[in-house]
Amino acid sequence: MSAPQNFYAEVGGAPVFHRIVHRFYEEVARDEVLRPLYPEEDLGPAEDRLRMFLEQYWGGPRTYSDQRGHPRLRMRHVPFTIGPIERDAWLRCMRIAVDEENLSPEHREQLWNYLQYAAASMQNSEF
Numbered sequence: 324m325s326a327p328q329n330f331y332a333e334v335g336g337a338p339v340f341h342r343i344v345h346r347f348y349e350e351v352a353r354d355e356v357l358r359p360l361y362p363e364e365d366l367g368p369a370e371d372r373l374r375m376f377l378e379q380y381w382g383g384p385r386t387y388s389d390q391r392g393h394p395r396l397r398m399r400h401v402p403f404t405i406g407p408i409e410r411d412a413w414l415r416c417m418r419i420a421v422d423e424e425n426l427s428p429e430h431r432e433q434l435w436n437y438l439q440y441a442a443a444s445m446q447n448s449e450f
């Protein structure tokens with residue numbers, strides 16, 4: 324799956340990605356399923372990584388790869404058990420964040436379809 328490279332600019336660039344990912348991590352911080360998975364006390368660095376990745380994926384700056392190298396996201400998630408409960412918790416938090424953003428219906432659908440697909444592909448446990 325590849326993203327349209329004009330998406331980042333069309334939706335409004337950096338501030339939009341900052342708001343969505345920040346809102347997502349506010350939900351993660353109080354989620355009983357997700358919070359214990361995050362190894363660091365401070366969620367700020369994890370927020371930066373997800374934001375940089377999404378910006379790059381949708382046609383924004385390539386800072387993620389400059390700092391982290393090839394994404395290899397499935398491999399990077401292997402240390403965490405991600406079953407249907409974790410996947411759904413992640414999507415629940417992301418849904419709140421995306422819905423609060425004032426995207427056009429087309430952009431919203433494009434983003435949401437991708438996030439559902441990506442979350443399913445990160446699943447590494449049946450339970």
Ligand code: HEM
Nearest residue numbers: 360361369372373376391399403405409410413441442445
């Ligand atoms: C990292 C959980 C799905 C992108 C992480 C980390 C955890 C986690 C615990 C480590 C935090 C850190 O130090 O960065 C989950 C769970 C998911 C999920 C439970 C449920 C399906 C996704 C999806 C994406 C994503 C769908 C992309 C669309 C990332 C990125 C990182 C990360 C970019 C940082 C990788 C790095 O550079 O080290 N995730 N994740 N995750 N996740 Fe997820």
